[in-house]
Amino acid sequence: MKTPRASLLLGLLTLAACGAAPSTSTSPPASVVSPAPERTLISYGLYELNITGLNTEKPAATVTAPGLSAQASEVSGLEFTPVSFGTYTDEQTRIRYIRASFKVTNNAGQALSVPTYVPIDTDGQLATAGTTPFRQVKYFDGSDASERAADLQLSTAYRVNTATGTNEIDPGATPLVQGLDTRGLKVAVPAGTTVTRVFREGWQGGALAAGATQVVTFAARVQMAADAKQDPFQFNLLFTVTDNPAPLPKDQAAPTVALTANPATLTATGPVTFRADAQDDVAVQDVKFYDGDTLLGTDDAAPYEWTQNYAAADNGIHTIRAVATDTSGNTAEAQTKLTVDIRSLSKGSLSANLVRSNRGEPVTGSAVTLYAAGSRTEIVATGQTDATGRVSFSDLPEGTYDLVFRKPGAAGSELIGAVVRPGLNPQYKVAQFDAQNPTAATNVPKLALLTPTEVAADGTAKDWKVLTPGTVMNDKVQLRAYTTAENPSPLQLKYLLFSLVTFDPSSGQMMELRNALTSIDAGKVTPGMESQDSGQITLDPAGLSGDIYVQVSSLDFNNNRSAYLMPVRLQRSAAPGTVTAPTGVKAVGYTLGERINYIYRTPGPETLDAQSVRPDSNSWVTVSWDMPASTEGLTGFRVLRATEKGGPYTEVAFAGAAQCSTSTKRCTTNDNTATLEIGQDYYYRVKAIGATEETSAAPELPSTRLLPPFAPQLLSPGPEQTGVDLLPLYTFKTNAFQGGATGLRVDLRVSDSFTAVGNFDAPPLQLIGQNGSYRVTGIGTDTRDYGKWVSYDPASDTMKVPHDLTRVRSGLTPTPLQANRRYSWLLHKAFAYRLQDPTQPESVTNPVVAYAVYSDPETTKIVPGGVTQSVITIHHFMTRP
Missing domain, CATH: 2.60.40.1120 (Carboxypeptidase-like, regulatory domain)
Structure with a gap:
């Protein structure tokens, strides 16, 4: 039994000339019952119009007996001979018009007064797609294109008016006539096939005497896709021929409808069935069920009903509506009340x-x-x-x-x-961000979330459906998001951000891995699909399985933000295996002196992968560990954090094998949780998960401590100070050690404010504070004791660097500044850091585990992957005359 497709309704309701349109239904389509008498009609056989080469220069059309591959010379007394076939495209509307003309010879032995070529919908061996008369719908590569069947719209043939350049119905073509009473038409079909529906429309020719011929033109049109590969290349149309069906009885009376809800009051989470008793003097086309203004679903076969699940979140009184429509378009509505009163003990x-x-x-x-x-x-x-x-x-x-x-x-x-x-x-x-314009509206973007109904061999979605709670996904998460028509237009959207989310089962701590970012073209200000649309997004499951969440966030140009959270179930095809405990777990905390852009890129495993997307942050922790010898059987990793060596440990991040680098042999992820605190020691462990679970050993020392922002204050020369000596002493307050830093690095730079020449850059300096003592040294191989020339006063937390330190340290006379000139001085690169054991010297076994970065302008950055501020404070000053 074929399954009706919800999207077919939209396609066939817009036919240029169409009979009763199919609809979504939980039941197979069935003939409607009408009190009007039926007139017996004779079927002159079953035929199949075969069209191929739609998007080529040489399209072709034939009529065959269903199941035969050759042209039928005579079928049930009617002979079809191809005359012409053609297509053309309206480039403005992107609609392709299709027409196929045949010479029909009446060899049936009797005259036909009004021969009518009626489409039919079948099931079984010769099943048509959905509730359409089309079958064998295929793309250029021969793959199935049944999802496009609903987009093929039957019509009278069109032509181009050469005088106006517009498209118009061809008055000389065989007209497609609607509203035909074909209820009494019985069509004989091959064994294994059943007739689901005979359409109430058909192409009607003129009188056709026995032995005579006439030309009949079949026609359709289709809305073309952006990519021609997504347009139908071929299709077949099943039809029968009958003589002079009468028009459906004139119907001006609306149907009647009554509505019930069972149960009328819902006190426990579960389903409610809405049933409509709909009658019409001719025929009921369908019944649509609404909760308020929200369409729940459509049923086109009696008994007309819809079942909907409700939960405690739906508590309240709901107005349920049933709208019945007859075949003439007359409607009637009934209402009932549903009370949802779920007082969960949970x-x-x-x-x-x-x-x-x-x-x-x-x-x-x-x-x-x-x-x-x-x-x-x-x-x-x-x-x-x-x-x-x-x-x-x-x-x-x-x-x-x-x-x-x-x-x-x-x-x-x-x-x-x-x-x-x-x-x-x-x-x-x-x-929640500062508004770009505090007086602008704070309405957040509204989104529609979709997931593929089916995925092609190349991984692209064949069709889409609404993403609903509990949707099952296999091995990867595939999504699409776009802004809806509910948004005001114009809407200036910055981006759509996709992430995977899970929660620590004991603490409820939210963990998030941001996997994909879709920037929206600033010129696309009209909400909707194909405009502010992410397209297909595929997320790496990063070691997750079972019940997880996907989160889709949006941000507009006023920084209004919406975040949609949806529970889904992720199934993994690979069988879990035994795992070993991770080793070599390290953690490095980062704190920035200023907030940077909301989105920045931080590295992953490959040189810390410049393409992985992470959020803006004042502080976060990057956790890494040794890549296992084999990832076979590995489901994923969980990163655990505690404030004491003995725990308790809480899950704060997750990762999969994709976060492991085959070149560096390290696995990397970030702790981005909102519960990180400045000045707190943190211990990290990593758990490997497969058929077994193995956790790394607890560290003896804290893995890291988040340092407060490093914010040195430039003291002298002061801002816009005049009369500065030509050999100034550059003085600044460090503001580093009270937060637990082991040391700091500063690069002092002095330059002419206007020409930027004659720079006097001091050599990079390092101030180390350990065990109550402080010393100033060079950087790297420069291990000289700079305490001879550079002073640091712990009491005032100030550091003083003499002008032209490079010459001073060499025993040379410093080069003075020029008189009466404007200069600038700044800390070009500056950061504080902390060693794992602050009491011991830095070494391979005692590495830096935390940075507080004030300025990070170098090509090789302290902050991994992100562009941080290069300069925060600059003091301009004037030298003395």
Whole structure:
């Protein structure tokens, strides 16, 4: 039994000349029952119009008996001889018009007054695609193109009006006549085939005496795809021939419809069945079921019904509507009330950490409204983010919720689809940014999320369906997102961001791996598919399996942000095997002096993969470990974090074999969680998962500590200071050691403000603070004690560097600045760092485990992969006369 396709309805409802259109249905199509009398009609055989070469210079058309490959010289007394075949394209509308003309000879032995060529829909061995009369629909490469069958629209043949250059119906072509009463037409078909429906339309020729001939033109048109390879190359059309079917009885009376819901009150999560009793004096075409204004589904066969699942998140009174349409387009509506009152004994909680960047800048004082999912009228609770950017809601019924964040001067932010499940207590991470224009609207972009219904051999989607909770995906996550017509137009969208999400089962800590970013062309301001559209996105599952979440975020040019969270189930085809405990686990924390762009690229395993997308952050931790000798049987890795060596450890990141580099033999991922804290020691372990689970040993020393932002203050010469000595002493406050740094590096640069020549760059300096003492040295192989020339005062936390230190350290007379000139001085590269054991010298076994970066302009950067600020503060000054 073939399955009707939901998309067929859209295609056939727009036919230029079409009979009763098929619709989506949970049941196979069936003949409608009408009280009007049926007139018996004779079928003059079953025929198949074969069309091929649609997008070539030499298309062809034949008529055959179904199942035969050669041209039929005579079928049931009718002979079809090809006359002409042609196609042309309207380039403006991108519609291809198709016409095939045949000379038909009446060898049936009796005259036909109005021979009518009627399409039919079949099932079984000669099944047509969906509820169309088309079969054997194929692409140029011979692959199945049944998904395009609904786009083939039957019509009267068109022609180009050479005087106006416009397309018009050809008045000389055989007309496609609608509204024919073909209910009494019985068609004989080969064994193994059944007639599902006889269309109520057909091409009608003139009177055809016995032995006479006439020309009949079949016609169709199709909306062309952007890529010609996605257009149908060939198709067959099944039809029969009858004589002079009467028009359907004139119908001006609307149908009648009554509606019931079973149960009318739902007190437990589950299905509700809506049944419509629809009658019409001619025939009912279909019944559409709505919850409010949301279309639930369509049924075109009695008994007319639809079943819909409801949960606690749907609590409330719903207005259910059934709209019945007859074959003449008359409609009638019935309504009933459904009460969803699910008082689940299962309760849970959720919290959200609202941040301006990935971490380091919480958004405080943002008003938070919690709604039932999909509703903006049913307020479940309200709150406000505290000094840490956190808001919590407890005692919530199990279900799905939306969180809306609003704050003066900030852009809008919404999390759509937050799940509450007993025992999980999820901690969601949500971003809310400063508005580009504080007076602009804070409406967030609304998205439609899709997933493929079927994937071709090359991995591309053949068709799409709405992504729903619990969708099963195999080995990889495939998605598509676009802005909907609900958005105001114009809408200026920056990007769509796709990520995989899971939660630590014990703490509820949210873990996120951002896999794909689609930048939207700034010129595409009209919402909708093919405009603000990601196209097909494939996400690496990164070691995940089972119940996970996908998150799709959007950001417009005012920084309004929406994040859609959808639970899916990921099935892995590879069988798990035994694994070994990871070794060589290392962690490096990074803290930035200023927020950078929301999206920046941080490396993955290959030179730390410049293409992996990570969020903006003031601080995060990169965790790495040795690649196992074999990844066969490995399901993935879980990164665990604790604040004490003995734990408890919480899952904070995940990775798969794709995060392991075959060249460096290291696996790498990032801890981007919103619960990282400045000044906190962290211990990291990594768990390998397969048929078994093995975890790395707990580290003896903290793996890392997040340092506070390194923010040195330039003191003298002061900003715009005049009368500066020609051999100044450059003085700055370091602001590094109170946060736990072991040392810092600074590159001091002095240059002419206008010409940028005559630079006086000091050699790179390192200030090391260990065990209560401080010393200034060079960098790398320069191990000289710079304490002879450069001073550091721990009490005031100030460092003083003499002008032209390069000559000073060599015992030479420094070159003074020129008098009465404007100069600039700055710290060109500057960062603080911490060793794993701050009491011991740096070595292979005592590496740097944390950086706080103030300025990082070098080609070889401290911050992996990202472009950070090259200069923060510059002091301009004037020398004395």
